[in-house]
Amino acid sequence: MADDPTAAPGPRRGLNRKKVRARPLPAGRAAPVGAGGSDRDERAARPWEVDPVAEARAERLARDPAHLLADVPDDAVIVARRLTKEYPGLGRPAVDSLDLTIHAGEVFGLLGPNGAGKTTTVLMLLGLTEPTDGIVRVVGLDPTREPLAVKRRVGYLPDDVGFYPGMSGRENLHYTARLNGIPRRAAEERIAELLAEVRLEEAADRPVEQYSRGMRQRLGIADALVKDPSVLILDEPTIAIDPAGVEELLALLRRLVSERRLTVLLSSHILGQVQSLCDRVGFFSRGRLVAAGPLAELARGADRTVRLEIGIDGDPAAIDPVAAPLPGVVSIEPHDRDPRLRIVNAHEEVTAALTAALAREGHALVHLRRQGDDLLELYRRYVPEDGDVR
């Protein structure tokens, strides 16, 4: 697993790193660069300690595709290493030194606030925009060098997908089929099949301008599948659809993924929807992947602490003397948003012991919850306040 942030996720690290323009190299690969900015500043202050040869070698290795791709597993479908995109006029890189590996048959959710760099990443994967630095491989191909070969194998649903308003849904799909060089008869059969699958058979011959937002989105999924891709990239597939439409769309995606053996990369800033669909998720913030991994693993966090939210009928401070002596409890702190609650950090499962102890002391338990079970909390933990993300 080369997802660097998985090794040590945490908001602190993300916050530190964003100030630093120097990109840390993959651990254990090159000259030790240390933990970012302070190190570099020191070296700038004492230039006589810089080893130019070692630095040049590290720099060269960091740009060598063979070196960067050495650890890529055989079943990797999407690989990014040190992927960076800078737009002129934007103070920071839109995507900053991204390391990402997505395996065959996996559903990966890319989560982050608007402007975090999700769409830019997706565009680089498709070869629609050129990376400033770093390496991308999609189905083993470089999208910058062989965009056509990549685009033939990857279905893409852009955010805010559009269709030619005067043409019917079916005609729009036929156009896509022609652009993919699919023979007419095969296309007809396949499009009918796909329209049935996304439940647009009845509306298929109406002009797209009469479609609702949800219908357009479903047509977009059919459109992405016309070329029979092995990879599907969905950019904000559920944005601006009503809740019922979202449920339907997710059910459709779930079915498609299981039936077609697709590898899916899905970006979203709406967390709950992704939860049920994704095998792994990655949190994106300010162009950086701050954490990635299976949801359960992320929930436990780097230090593997369990965080329990506890509320009793009465003064929450009364919890402290009860919980503190229990084996495994690390610390107890007030809840950051709800003053009636306490948070107990523990090394292991202490729920049973804690509830038993509270009951013995005569406290009535009114609230008990293990934090990290839902994405929103994880999101809060890994992604800095939305307010300071432009």
Added chain:
Amino acid sequence: MSADVRSKIDIRRARWAERAPSGGWRTIAAKEIGDHVDSVRFIVLLLMVGLAAAVPLYFAADAIRDAASRVSGAPALFLALFTISVQDVGFVRTDALVALLAPLLGIAFGFDAVNVERSQGTLPRLLSQPIHRDDVINGKFAAGLAVIALMLTSLVLIIGGFGMLRLGIVPELSEVARIAAWLLVTILYVAFWLAFATLLSVVIRRSASAALVGFGIWLGLVVFGALVLGILANALFPIGPNVTFEEGLQTQGLRDLFLRLSPHTLYQDAVSVILNPGITSTVRPTTIGQLFAAQEQLPTLLSLEQSLLLVWPQVVVLVGLTVAMFALAYVLFLRQEVRA
């Protein structure tokens, strides 16, 4: 899902993945032509082009025999169908109306080529298909040009057919060749404006703004172009009171060259010579001597080759301007980010 269905999917994936990548622009052009022909703007412009043919013919049909006697020499009678004007209203003649309409055609079929894909949100979807990015702009340019060429060619054929059937004027081979040359130069001129409009559609995000800018520049060039270029020429190449005759002549040459930079002037010079075998020079006389010489010249008819030779520089510059304009649009489009 059963195993054989899966293997079927695999085989299909493999086969489709091997498809040759070429020809994306043809698919796009075919779709665009369909869109153009279906559109309201096509019908409106077709009507205007139709009027440009019908009105002069209607008014001049009675006078065409008189015109025949006015045209010096029988071989140019068929050409008179395109150049005959209503009495007292000089500009109501087919070639002048086409010269007026040509930029309109070019702008109308190009101003929303790229920006409408952007505003509809179809551009990312289109570019994520296995086509080269330049296929989009090439296909759209080709489609616009094809539709316009179709329109102008049918205009010429209708006028010619009318002349033959109703007026009994049978063209000579050289006249047909002249009309064909006129048609080609006109299509070239429209291609310039189409390339210009495509450029606008790449640079200006809103198609309405692109259309306004395009028509504004066209109007400016046609109405004020000669005036502005004249003022510029005076400023850039002044002829002072005490220059020698040779110097003055040289400056005047430069000045003429400068005035011909406008594509409008280039086109008008070219077509007037092509449609009128009696015109033997595109250069206006500068000195009294040249004026006398022009007046004393015996009225002669040029052969087609000689007429073409006369306007070759104009045609070449027009080709150059068109290519430059399209190249600019092409490069800017390729360098543009998919997302605004």
